[in-house]
Amino acid sequence: xxxxxxxxxxxxxxxxxxxxxxxxxxxxxxxxxxxxxxxxxxxxxxxxxxxxxxxxxxxxxxxxxxxxxxxxxxxxxxxxxxxxxxxxxxxxxxxxxxxxxxxxxxxxxxxxxxxxxxxxxxxxxxxxxxxxxxxxxxxxxxxxxxxxxxx
Numbered sequence: 001x002x003x004x005x006x007x008x009x010x011x012x013x014x015x016x017x018x019x020x021x022x023x024x025x026x027x028x029x030x031x032x033x034x035x036x037x038x039x040x041x042x043x044x045x046x047x048x049x050x051x052x053x054x055x056x057x058x059x060x061x062x063x064x065x066x067x068x069x070x071x072x073x074x075x076x077x078x079x080x081x082x083x084x085x086x087x088x089x090x091x092x093x094x095x096x097x098x099x100x101x102x103x104x105x106x107x108x109x110x111x112x113x114x115x116x117x118x119x120x121x122x123x124x125x126x127x128x129x130x131x132x133x134x135x136x137x138x139x140x141x142x143x144x145x146x147x148x149x150x151x
Contacts, residue, residue, distance in 0.1 A: 003093060003118060004086035006126045007107050012116040014106065016041045019049055019074035023060055026052050026073045036119060037104045040077045048106055048114060050077030055103065081106050086115055094123040 016039040017026050026038050030052075037053035052073055060068040060076040068076065082105040084093045093105060097120050107115040 001090045001126055001130050002086065003084055003088045003090055003107055004115075006090060006118055006122055007086065007116040009126075010116070010118075010122060014039055014114055014117045016048070017073060018042075019077075020072050022070050023052070023057070023073045023076055024069040027057055027069065030054075037117070039081065039106060039114075039117070040073055046114065048081055048083075049074070050079035051081040051104055051106065052077050053104055078102065083108055084118070085110065090123050090126055093118070094120065094127065097123070 013035075015029055015033055015035060017029060019040050019042055026040075029038055030036065037051050039048045040050045040052060041047055042049050056076045056078055060071075064071065082097065082100060082102045084096075084105045085108055087110065097103065097105060103120045105118050107118055109115045
């Protein structure tokens with residue numbers, strides 16, 4: 001399964017904040033939108049510098065205490081963000097995310113524009129659905145052959 005299929009199914013939503021905003025603003029956006037991460041952008045909105053997820057929030061508070069929430073988000077973002085392309089294979093991206101211990105990947109088009117965001121959960125769900133579909137097809141083929149056997 002290609003990443004493009006997952007993005008088209010889940011939508012192209014990719015929330016971002018500027019690098020200078022306080023971490024608390026990124027956290028508030030994540031909470032309000034019920035999302036697990038936000039992209040951090042620089043001067044150009046299309047320039048993704050990094051990403052902040054629940055992992056970075058936890059690390060920020062562990063390292064700097066509650067005052068971390070008032071500091072610029074750029075200090076705590078994961079950089080560089082993990083990127084993948086629409087034409088990439090979902091299983092390959094899942095392996096990279098697992099190896100890098102990263103739960104989110106920013107999806108880019110062939111031209112380099114941001115096409116959306118996929119989470120490790122999105123990839124697992126899509127690949128599980130694909131395996132279940134394949135198993136159903138194989139089961140149907142086996143059934144039809146068993147029924148065609150002379151009795």
